[in-house]
Amino acid sequence: MLMEAGSIFRGNQRGKVLSEIWSVLSFCTRETDIGGWYQNASVLGVVFTEIGEAERTLVRDLMRAKVTAALSTKLSAEQVAQIHFSFHMFPEESAKLNLGHLTDPKPDPELLRPGDATKTSRFAKRAIDIWGSLIALILFSPLFIVISLVIKLTSRGPILFKQERVGLCGRRFTFLKFRSMKCVNDPGIHQEYVKRFIAGGIDSAQFRDNQNVVYKIMEDPRVTRAGKFLRKTSLDELPQFINVLKGEMSLVGPRPPIPYEMESYRPWHLQRVFEVKPGITGLWQVNGRSRTTFDDMVRLDLRYARTWSLWLDIKILLQTPRAVFFGEGAY
Secondary structure, three states: OEEEOHHHHOOOOHHHHHHHHHHHHHHHOOOOOEEEEEEOOOEEEEEOOOOOHHHHHHHHHHHHHHHHHHHHOOOOHHHHHOOEEEOOOOOOOOOOOOOOOOOOOOOOHHHOOOOOOOHHHHHHHHHHHHHHHHHHHHHOHHHHHHHHHHHHHHOOOOOEEEEEEEOHHHOEEEEEEEOOEOOOOOOHHHHHHHHHHHOOOOOHHHHOOOOOOOOOOOOOOOEOHHHHHHHHHOHHHOOHHHHHHOOOOEEEOOOOOOHHHHOOOOHHHHHHHHOOOOEEEOHHHHOOOOOOOHHHHHHHHHHHHHOOOHHHHHHHHHHHHHHHHHOOOOO
């Protein structure tokens, strides 16, 4: 979708008009859509991803009406009248259009996402991670001892479960948890489940009571009796404060995926890995945890990445104890 309005983009009120238009576009589009300059200081563009053939006409008409209505609440009728919309579908059904050349591939400073944090904010986030993980490790040290003893006394094997996970920008690291499963188990059970879940192939009929599917296997035969309690209370996650202290994770962020999960990702799913460092808790955990579809989970991760602020991290951290206490969606 192209929005051409050269005169109002170059007027005296350019900054204010751009701010209003960008807030409208952010409201009207999804986290997976991409917006920016198509032609510098003249034409704004939005790329809508994952739109099927049958949806093209409907999406075009709905977006034109939705954006126009929203702009009418922010701009004057004269300004709205100057904005010309055009829509281009790829691949084109007819001959290819001459779309010209991008005049400025760099983002305009006035169109930066709210989540594009300054170095100072990133430094503050890292400082909170360090101090928060240190305090947590000290406060929960008695629990570390108790949980370690319970694991050792109830099942054979190591206390900690170590697994390769994918972090920021695809960097791999050793992810730590208290072991909640039997040592000898078939990882293919989870691999097949996750593959079907990401593809939307999990049958929700088995969850008639709530009409929701879950990201984790509800009755996983590999989990020990003590492990069920650890998972339900999220106590198995405590060793991840070590990952945070090492800088591999953050207190708040998307959950780090297992490499084999990413083999089933669609292209837009990969953004959750490349946009922000993984975390112990996040929007997904405080908004339903496992009782969301995979696509909804990714959208929550992308919303977090693109609207990040220190205050958002604080709000999520304050909401996390309630989510853990009630254990909704934890398995």
